[in-house]
Structures are given as C-alpha cells and as structure tokens.
Amino acid sequence: MSTTASTTAPASTSTSSSAAAELSAPGHPPRYKVLHVTLESGTTIAVLDPDEAPPPYALSPLPPSRSAAAHPYAPQTSSYPPDDDDEPSEAQPLLPHSAAPPLGVSAALRRYIAPLSHKRAWLALLHLAILAFPLALFAWLFCFVGAVVSAALLVTLPLGLGVGWVVLVGARALARFELNTQDTFHPRPSSSSPRPPARRRPIFRRLRRVRVPSAARLGPADDPESAHPTEIHLEPEPSLFKNSVAMFTDPHSYRALVYFTLIRAPIALALLLGTAILVPISFALVVPLPALLRAAEAVGQWQAGVARDMLE
DSSP: OTTTOOOOOOTTOOOOEEEEEEOOOTTOOOOEEEEEEEOOTTTTEEEOOSSSOOOOSSSSSEEEEEEEESSTTTOOOOOSSOOHHOOOTTOSSOOOOOOOOOOOOHHHHHHSSSGGGHHHHHHHHHHIIIIIIHHHHHHHHHHHHHHHHHGGGGHHHHHHHHHHHHHHHHHHHHHHHHHHHHHHHOOOOOOOHHHHHHHOOOOOOEEEEEEEOOOSSSOTTTOTTTTOOEEEEEHHHHHHHHHHHHHHHOOHHHHHHIIIIIIIIHHHHHHHHHHHHHHHHHHHHHHHHHHHHHHHHHHHHHHHHHHHHHHO
C-alpha cells in the first residue's frame, strides 16, 4: 500500500487514489489531516497523516502504556509522569506515619514495672504456679481411672453403665468448675463490642420446654368457650432416665473426658516445670519479675482460651 505521503506498503496493494481531509475532534480545536487510500480491491480506508500529531482520543488524562511509544499513532496526551516514576522508591515511605517521641528512662522504667501493681497478673501467676497442677492431677486421675474401670466393667453391663454414669457426671462437674476457675484467675479480655454471655451446660439435670396455658383469652372475655393461648416455659426435667440418656448422648460429656485426660494434664505439667524454675529465679533477682508477670498473664489467657474452646 502506498500513499501520496510517500508511505511504503506490501506489494499486494497499490494506491488508486488518495486525498487529504481534516478531522476535528470534539472538544479540541486543532484539526488533523486524514489520508484516504483506495486498495486494489476497491476498498477505501482512512489513515492519519504520519507527519501530523495524533489527536487526543481520551478527554481525560490517562497513564500511557509501555508499548504506546513504539506505535506511530499512539496518543501521548497524558500528563502523568513516566512509568519509572509511578513505582515508589525504597526511600519513600509507603504509608504516612508520625514518629513517636522516644520514651525517657523514667517513663520506660515505670512501664516495665507496671505489672507489679496489677492484681490480674498476680492472680494469673498464682493459678499457674500453685493451683493449676493439683487440680489437673485430680481431674486426670478421676477421669482416666474412671474411664478405664468403666470400660473394663462393660462385660457386666449394669455395673459398667453405673460407673460410666458416675464418671460422666463427675467430668461435667469438673468442666463447670474449670470454667469458673479460668474466669476467676484469667478473666476474658474486655472489648468494645458487646460479647454474648458464656454458655454454661447443665451438669446433669437438663431443661425441657413445656407449654402452659396463658391468662389471656383469644376471644371475648364473656365467652366461656373462647380458647386460651399457650406459652412456652423452661423447667427442669424430672425424669432420671431422660436426663441420663441426654447426658450419654451429649458430645460435651466426652469432650470433657478428652480435655482432662489428654489436654489439661500435659499443659499443667509443663506449667509446673516452667514455674518451678522461673519463679524462684525471678523473685531472687527481682529484675525479671515484671517480665515473668507479663508472661504469666499471656500464658494464662492462652490456656484459658483452650479450656473455653473445649468446654463451652
């Protein structure tokens, strides 16, 4: 294809006629020349004059692409900087931040020894160092020995079921006591959003729904045949058999057994060994005592979270 502007084309095309026209883009006063080229097939096409500047196709500035500079008719009307400047350098901060003034020696010392005046940290250390292992040992002995004896006595079904009933009731009672202990020594962290109350499962006697007639009438008060609506009330289940069946089929009973036999005992043993080494050293040197209190509070919250995940 060849044009009057001395452009070279493939040998299969030739120019039969060419003309120049002017194109006016909307919103832009400059005009640009357009060359009309007729091919051998009789098709007429219009191309921009390569000697003229290309028209601003985009009314708003857009970032140029990397391959736009290689094209002779690519618009270059953007006011953005080159691509190399679009990427932030390592010296430029990604996010604006205000540098906090460094703490003085006295402020840093007060911040370090602050746990010494926190009752919560001392309670956490007391529970982890003194109370956690005896309670966990008693719960492990009761649940493990009871489960083994109950499984061994299943040959004599009534006796095995009786021992299993006692073990499950005791495990559920220990789970309730464990949650109360964790809430006392390791309270839940306060948050701005309201938190639903903790769920406490019944130890043995569950609640059932009962429909009772309401005092209000559905019809006129003078009509003796008008029906009374019913209301749903919760009341304890009086049947020993139904409560027992509900306890044996409740997954919470077996989660409590697994927690006290496989999870709580190893955690309490590790805490006993750690506190037996760190507590005397910290009290003797005094300097690491605030750090020990912070660690006790953090570890206490972690093991309390494990207990709540398993037992609630």
